[in-house]
Amino acid sequence: MSDAVAPAGWRHRVQTWWVILRIALEERLVYRGDFALGTLMRFLPIVTQIFLWSAIFASISGSQSSGAQGEGEPTTVGGFRFADMVAYYLMTMIARAFSSMPGLASGIALQIREGEIKRYLVQPVDLVGFLLLQRIAHKTAYYTVAILPFALVFFLCRGYFVDGWPEPTVLLAFVASLVMGFLIGFFLEASIGMIGFWFLEVTSLLFIYMLFSFFLSGHMFPLTLLPDQIEWVVQRLPFKYLAYFPAAVFLGKVPEDELATEMLWQAGWLVFFILLCRWMYARGIRRYSGFGG
Amino acid sequence: MPIIEVSQLTKSYRVYQKREGLMDSVRGLFHREYREVEAVRGIDLTVQQGEFVAFLGPNGAGKTTTLKLLSGVINPTSGSASVMGFVPWERKNEYRRRFALVMGQKNQLWWDLPAQESYRLHQQIYGIDPAEFTRRLSELADLLDVQRLLGQPVRELSLGERMKMELMAALLHSPDVLFLDEPTIGLDVIAQHNIQQFLKYYQEKRKITILLTSHYMKDVAALCKRVVIIADGSIQYDGSLSGIVDKFSGSKVVTLQFAEDVQPDNLGLIGEVLDTNWPKARIRIPRAEVPARLTQALRDHAVVDVSVEDPPLEDVIADLFHSVGRGSRDADPEATASQAAET
Numbered sequence: 226m227s228d229a230v231a232p233a234g235w236r237h238r239v240q241t242w243w244v245i246l247r248i249a250l251e252e253r254l255v256y257r258g259d260f261a262l263g264t265l266m267r268f269l270p271i272v273t274q275i276f277l278w279s280a281i282f283a284s285i286s287g288s289q290s291s292g293a294q295g296e297g298e299p300t301t302v303g304g305f306r307f308a309d310m311v312a313y314y315l316m317t318m319i320a321r322a323f324s325s326m327p328g329l330a331s332g333i334a335l336q337i338r339e340g341e342i343k344r345y346l347v348q349p350v351d352l353v354g355f356l357l358l359q360r361i362a363h364k365t366a367y368y369t370v371a372i373l374p375f376a377l378v379f380f381l382c383r384g385y386f387v388d389g390w391p392e393p394t395v396l397l398a399f400v401a402s403l404v405m406g407f408l409i410g411f412f413l414e415a416s417i418g419m420i421g422f423w424f425l426e427v428t429s430l431l432f433i434y435m436l437f438s439f440f441l442s443g444h445m446f447p448l449t450l451l452p453d454q455i456e457w458v459v460q461r462l463p464f465k466y467l468a469y470f471p472a473a474v475f476l477g478k479v480p481e482d483e484l485a486t487e488m489l490w491q492a493g494w495l496v497f498f499i500l501l502c503r504w505m506y507a508r509g510i511r512r513y514s515g516f517g518g
Numbered sequence: 519m520p521i522i523e524v525s526q527l528t529k530s531y532r533v534y535q536k537r538e539g540l541m542d543s544v545r546g547l548f549h550r551e552y553r554e555v556e557a558v559r560g561i562d563l564t565v566q567q568g569e570f571v572a573f574l575g576p577n578g579a580g581k582t583t584t585l586k587l588l589s590g591v592i593n594p595t596s597g598s599a600s601v602m603g604f605v606p607w608e609r610k611n612e613y614r615r616r617f618a619l620v621m622g623q624k625n626q627l628w629w630d631l632p633a634q635e636s637y638r639l640h641q642q643i644y645g646i647d648p649a650e651f652t653r654r655l656s657e658l659a660d661l662l663d664v665q666r667l668l669g670q671p672v673r674e675l676s677l678g679e680r681m682k683m684e685l686m687a688a689l690l691h692s693p694d695v696l697f698l699d700e701p702t703i704g705l706d707v708i709a710q711h712n713i714q715q716f717l718k719y720y721q722e723k724r725k726i727t728i729l730l731t732s733h734y735m736k737d738v739a740a741l742c743k744r745v746v747i748i749a750d751g752s753i754q755y756d757g758s759l760s761g762i763v764d765k766f767s768g769s770k771v772v773t774l775q776f777a778e779d780v781q782p783d784n785l786g787l788i789g790e791v792l793d794t795n796w797p798k799a800r801i802r803i804p805r806a807e808v809p810a811r812l813t814q815a816l817r818d819h820a821v822v823d824v825s826v827e828d829p830p831l832e833d834v835i836a837d838l839f840h841s842v843g844r845g846s847r848d849a850d851p852e853a854t855a856s857q858a859a860e861t
Binding site: 237240244245248251252343344346347348350428451511512513515 | 549586589590591592607609611614615617619621626628630635636638639641642643644645766
């Protein structure tokens with residue numbers, strides 16, 4: 226960052242970003258064949274969720290009506306009506322489209338193990354910045370194609386969004402939470418990949434992370450379903466920004482007076498992971514070059 | 519002022535001692551034993567601008583480690599080095615823009631894209647002027663005869679073609695210093711020859727400084743006036759290629775063609791008979807005694823033809839590597855001690 230003060234330096238930097246982005250995009254388009262099918266397959270679990278939750282809601286409302294409760298009141302689980310629940314899963318698909326980083330951590334660990342990391346020591350280019358741009362390019366390439374199946378599924382499921390579109394401010398917060406979710410996902414997984422500087426194999430670590438993140442991010446179910454004490458803890462962890470948080474913002478499950486604070490928390494976690502990733506990279510390089518490449 | 523100055527450069531690694539057997543492997547999980555391996559032991563080296571220097575040595579001698587140190591991939595344990603006034607392992611961008619490292623099979627190019635896309639990225643990260651970039655690219659492609667391959671995905675290229683592309687990538691930013699680690703490894707004779715010719719031409723024209731490691735004596739003979747032999751982490755020889763034979767080989771090989779029909783049984787008096795293919799015989803004679811022994815042989819036998827040659831360079835160097843390996847194991851008390859500790 227030291228040579229970035231001069232405007233000419235910045236211009237060169239932005240140009241470099243652009244070239245990396247463009248080339249990575251070209252590389253991705255080599256594989257456009259399996260995009261569309263792969264994307265549709267991603268929605269298959271949604272169908273299971275719809276059946277599962279409709280059965281759950283049916284059994285709950287059945288027992289409630291036998292308990293002679295008032296009609297009209299819609300059944301809710303963790304503050305979610307049945308339609309909300311389906312809408313939630315659809316929204317987490319979007320959140321995870323931004324925050325999931327397939328192959329990032331294992332890719333970094335592989336580069337370390339195979340010695341390809343040398344390139345970033347020898348050439349005047351920064352590994353983390355390079356990978357980030359590559360990832361942006363991959364996401365862009367993927368979702369310019371995948372937007373069609375996404376649109377199709379959302380159009381078919383439009384009936385589940387019973388409250389319609391949220392307010393413009395909420396929508397803005399939603400977009401911001403997606404972008405930050407992408408960056409948190411990137412720097413978090415990149416940090417895990419950097420562990421490869423110390424342990425050559427990170428696959429099992431990564432597996433444990435995936436497992437926890439599946440629960441703690443709200444990918445499996447909305448975090449409000451958790452018992453209160455556990456929810457209190459999980460709401461303070463960074464994983465929820467990968468799936469639960471953007472979906473909750475969109476569906477109006479985050480009270481408007483808490484929205485700004487929540488967004489600040491997310492920004493705080495983002496800064497934390499950027500610093501963590503940078504620190505681990507610097508330490509890792511020192512260890513790598515001390516150890517012998 | 520020399521372009522590369524290395525003084526007392528040392529690099530040692532800590533290597534985990536894997537034990538044999540399941541029980542000991544389990545014990546290794548809790549209590550690891552490490553061993554220090556000195557890959558480079560106190561190397562001194564001075565290279566002038568425009569020199570083409572070859573590093574020769576057996577596997578594990580420390581050649582590649584030295585190149586890694588000079589290109590800043592690894593930090594030394596002790597000692598100092600300066601390349602163009604920079605300390606390599608500080609990895610300043612000003613330094614990184616002025617040298618290049620090519621490591622045999624390590625791929626710097628994007629696998630699925632044509633090489634020219636990777637070159638565009640190089641242009642950008644090294645900040646090469648666009649007009650200059652176009653000029654260099656076509657010049658290099660002409661020299662290496664690869665214009666038609668520039669638009670082809672790298673994964674479709676042969677090993678030799680990929681090596682050419684790697685070299686181009688390394689030279690586009692016109693480095694002043696080039697480190698080449700085994701540039702011809704795994705290539706067939708023609709591809710090796712092409713790369714040699716290119717390097718020779720390019721180096722003579724640009725007067726850049728090149729340090730090269732290789733196993734192939736042909737590379738070295740074709741390219742480098744100066745040879746540095748590294749074995750066991752230290753420099754054994756630094757000088758001309760022909761000087762190796764003068765220094766390390768105490769004998770010459772004399773080939774005599776006899777006029778006699780029957781092989782006499784006293785050829786051994788002339789010297790050590792290497793092989794006979796009557797009427798020819800190859801005999802090894804200590805260097806200092808060549809004139810006297812030869813005179814005697816010519817007096818005692820009817821000889822039609824004589825040639826006196828140095829033993830093949832490969833043999834001399836192989837002998838040298840052998841003796842260094844043996845010597846250090848016999849003489850180095852530290853090595854013996856650490857070996858004893860391992861068992």
